[in-house]
Each structure stands twice: as C-alpha cells, then as structure tokens.
Amino acid sequence: MAKEVNGFNFEQRHGKERVRVARVWKDKDGRHFMVEWSVSIGLLSDCVPAYVQDDNSDIVATDTMKNTVYAKAKECSELLSVEDFAIVLAKHFTSFYSQVGDRPSNVTTTIVKIVEKPWERVHVDGQPHNHGFKLGSEKHTTEAIVKKSGALQLTSGIEGLSVLKTTKSGFEGFIRDKYTALPETRERMLATEVTALWRYSYDSVHRIPQKPLYFTEKYLGVKKVLMDTFFGPPKEGVYSPSVQRTLYQMGKATLDRFPDISSIQLNMPNLHFLPVNLSTKDNQIVKFDNDVYLPTDEPHGSIQASLSRIWSKM
Structure with a gap:
C-alpha cells in the first residue's frame, strides 16, 4: 500500500x-x-x-x-x-x-x-x-x-513442459488478406512449451490439507491432465484444430478434474516445424512428403489464456 x-x-x-x-x-x-x-x-x-x-x-x-x-x-x-x-x-x-x-x-x-x-x-x-x-x-x-x-494466496505452476505430436493437428479458416501467405492445412506437426500457473482455493494457512506431499501429488496430477489432453489416447490421439482450442481444452480439463483449483493460466507458444522443400524455379530437387522438417522457435506464435471459476477472484 x-x-x-x-x-x-x-x-x-x-x-x-x-x-x-x-x-x-x-x-x-x-x-x-x-x-x-x-x-x-x-x-x-x-x-x-x-x-x-x-x-x-x-x-x-x-x-x-x-x-x-x-x-x-x-x-x-x-x-x-x-x-x-x-x-x-x-x-x-x-x-x-x-x-x-x-x-x-x-x-x-x-x-x-x-x-x-x-x-x-x-x-x-x-x-x-x-x-x-x-x-x-x-x-x-x-x-x-x-x-x-x-490469509493465504497459493499458486503453483509448471515451466518448460515441452510437448510435440507429429500429426493430428491443423489450422484452417483463419482471416486471409493481402499479406497472408500461410496455407491452410489439416496435417501438420504441433509443438509447444507449456507454462501453466494455477491458483488454489485455500484462503487461509489453517485450511491447507495436512496430508503429506498433498501438493506434490496435485502437481503430478495437473501435469498428467495437461499432457493427456494434449496428446489424446495413445493409439488414435486427438485432433487439434488450433493451439487455441487445445489450450482451452487443457485448462478446462484441469478445472474439471481438480475442484480445489480455482483458476489456471496457460502460455503455449506455437513452435514451428516447417516442411522442407528443395526446389528451383523449374525443378523439384527432392520430393518430401511431410517427413523432413526445419525446426525453428523464432519467430513463434504466442497463445495465452486463463480460465477461472465464476466465484474466483483471479
């Protein structure tokens, strides 16, 4: 003050x-x-x-x-x-x-x-x-x-959770104008480095659960929910129409799973893997089929959002 x-x-x-x-x-x-x-x-x-x-x-x-x-x-x-x-x-x-x-x-x-x-x-x-x-x-x-x-405010988080899937991702239907060069696709790699922060609903040190390692287990649980939602089932996976949609699903799944978490913030940069294309004006030197990529993290898309329960002060 x-x-x-x-x-x-x-x-x-x-x-x-x-x-x-x-x-x-x-x-x-x-x-x-x-x-x-x-x-x-x-x-x-x-x-x-x-x-x-x-x-x-x-x-x-x-x-x-x-x-x-x-x-x-x-x-x-x-x-x-x-x-x-x-x-x-x-x-x-x-x-x-x-x-x-x-x-x-x-x-x-x-x-x-x-x-x-x-x-x-x-x-x-x-x-x-x-x-x-x-x-x-x-x-x-x-x-x-x-x-x-x-009185207590308790926030936990995860930094540097790098995740990638080689298929089941696309990006279509976005605004196009005279500066737009990005092609629409339903087949691309999706990679990001998740930063998440979540606020617990406990408002006093006297209300903290006394169970040993309670918050360690909660951290591992949140990490599992985030990863499971990102990847989907091990065989068929889950389609991601955008990083925005996947981010929202990850945040919602966390709040649905853990009632004592009142809000969550997610930052998920879109780390690009660009399909390689070796060609000249008149000749394609090597034909690639979404199997060789150029990894790059600069520049990258920046996608952030937060979800909170209606009663949450966050």
Whole structure:
C-alpha cells in the first residue's frame, strides 16, 4: 500500500532473491530423497524510515532471510512439498517478527516464490536407485503470499513442459488478406512449451490439507491432465484444430478434474516445424512428403489464456 512521504506516493518492499538450497532426507531402509530449490523472499513492511531518515531499526536484513531458508530446511525433518516449504517460510516471517524490541513488528505480508529443479530418481537394471538422480526438464514452481492474519494466496505452476505430436493437428479458416501467405492445412506437426500457473482455493494457512506431499501429488496430477489432453489416447490421439482450442481444452480439463483449483493460466507458444522443400524455379530437387522438417522457435506464435471459476477472484 502506498504511503505519502514528503509529498510523494511511496511504495517499497525488500527481500532476498535466488537463495539456492538442496535438502536430502534418508529413510530407515537407506533410500535417499532430495530436492533443490531456488527461493525468493519479499517482505511488505513499514520500514519507510530506512529510506528517508537513515533509520534501519525496522529492517529484517536480507542476509538473515538467506540464513532462515537454510535453518528452516534443516528443521523440516520429513520430506515435504515445495508448496508446504513456501508456506513454512512465509508463516515464519509474518509471525516470528511479531515483536521488534518493545513495539509490534511491521512485517505485514510475506511473499515466497520457489522454483524446484527437476531431479528425478534413476533406474538401474529396472530398479529404482537408492541415491542416484538425474536432471529432468520441466520445473515445478510455487508462490505463497501469507498475511499476518493468516490469509493465504497459493499458486503453483509448471515451466518448460515441452510437448510435440507429429500429426493430428491443423489450422484452417483463419482471416486471409493481402499479406497472408500461410496455407491452410489439416496435417501438420504441433509443438509447444507449456507454462501453466494455477491458483488454489485455500484462503487461509489453517485450511491447507495436512496430508503429506498433498501438493506434490496435485502437481503430478495437473501435469498428467495437461499432457493427456494434449496428446489424446495413445493409439488414435486427438485432433487439434488450433493451439487455441487445445489450450482451452487443457485448462478446462484441469478445472474439471481438480475442484480445489480455482483458476489456471496457460502460455503455449506455437513452435514451428516447417516442411522442407528443395526446389528451383523449374525443378523439384527432392520430393518430401511431410517427413523432413526445419525446426525453428523464432519467430513463434504466442497463445495465452486463463480460465477461472465464476466465484474466483483471479
């Protein structure tokens, strides 16, 4: 919220960005579990004197925030989801600093954003390895905004989900004018890199499900729905008349499947695979039949949309 300072509207926040932390848990059978997180913290607080009066007495040092990430990771003795860790951190900063000296704390809201690196357990000779991991592709993201009152906004997401199908895609009936060169087709490749963000309906930290790894399972469930909708059944697939139509179907399927998700945003660039054609003015050098392509991601089409339930505030 803006404050009037010396005749100006003034807003500020401060925090720590890209705090990298890895956490390993070991069970009694010798199996290891690990995560790697990049954590960003932002505090909304009334530390205006630090800006205008050379008074730092209301500031939580950003180095302290960094150290808190490591301390809280150590305190989490059981494997937990990235969402739960974000809430743990956000609750700490809005409650731990409830008193600064002899006056109430001015930390009113904490914003924690985390990107989870996709380390996946490897399999050797068909068996899951106890302590071996490989780096995957798409990343799991989350943002938890916690107010001193316990009010919560929780968003999760996926970045870098690259998907492609070599057929069952087309694009017809679009506007044509004197600058249009694109031919209509019912046979093309469809490739995109999905970025999705979904908001949970829980409005308080007290309403969060206490089931272990609840949000990890939800993330995997959303990813499966998005991919299943994009590809269709394994034998026959599903036809896509446009990226727009497929995007809408993916978002709708997510909201239909998960009642505690109130809204979803999807960004799906159209990454083009252009059929190769080697020919001269008078002669076709090689005849291709939709089997050799030139992959390109620049320029690419940009397709974005969001769906939310009528009662959602997003």
